[in-house]
Amino acid sequence: MRTPKVFIARDRIQDAVCRLAEEIRRDYRDTAPLLLSTLKGSFMFLADLVRVLDLPVEIAFVRLSSYGSGTVSSGQIEVVQALREDISGREVLVIEDIIDSGRTAGFLLPYLIARAPVSVRVCTLLDKPQRRQVHVTIDYRGFTIPDVFVVGYGLDWNEQYRHLPDICVLEP
Numbered sequence: 274m275r276t277p278k279v280f281i282a283r284d285r286i287q288d289a290v291c292r293l294a295e296e297i298r299r300d301y302r303d304t305a306p307l308l309l310s311t312l313k314g315s316f317m318f319l320a321d322l323v324r325v326l327d328l329p330v331e332i333a334f335v336r337l338s339s340y341g342s343g344t345v346s347s348g349q350i351e352v353v354q355a356l357r358e359d360i361s362g363r364e365v366l367v368i369e370d371i372i373d374s375g376r377t378a379g380f381l382l383p384y385l386i387a388r389a390p391v392s393v394r395v396c397t398l399l400d401k402p403q404r405r406q407v408h409v410t411i412d413y414r415g416f417t418i419p420d421v422f423v424v425g426y427g428l429d430w431n432e433q434y435r436h437l438p439d440i441c442v443l444e445p
């Protein structure tokens with residue numbers, strides 16, 4: 274195990290979650306959006322967000338995987354658990370923990386649009402634009418971060434560290 278060093282502390286994360294919730298609430302005030310969480314990484318962000326959102330949301334999950342082992346993306350997106358809900362006619366808000374290369378979102382958005390929702394927007398806690406390979410329009414963004422490998426608050430390294438309450442970098 275490498276030593277995690279706090280990069281974004283839990284109180285800053287909660288401030289960002291509250292700010293995002295306000296933005297989302299304002300935009301969806303007369304609707305009941307479907308929040309679509311991409312597993313596994315976004316589980317903690319989703320759980321915190323819905324508790325402060327104060328909107329009659331529904332929740333759905335899709336599990337996609339892009340990373341091989343370690344810190345290098347395989348570049349291939351795999352649908353590990355497909356979307357089961359009918360999203361036709363729904364306002365869909367994708368909840369991501371991080372947009373890095375953009376390949377996951379770049380795969381997911383057409384996958385969703387093919388299912389005839391009214392709208393699809395993207396909310397990500399972390400945006401790492403320096404690594405972008407595929408353009409993604411981000412509607413709600415928590416933090417823009419540099420090209421550092423982060424773990425914690427749902428994000429993993431080889432399935433480790435997801436439980437950490439802060440977003441951390443790994444010290445060698």
Ligand code: PRP
Nearest residue numbers: 312313314338339340373374375376377
């Ligand atoms: C991570 C993260 C995002 C995606 C972002 O998921 O949760 O979904 O990668 O990377 P990208 O923009 O380069 O596609 P991962 O595939 O590691 O699966 P996990 O959520 O189960 O950890």
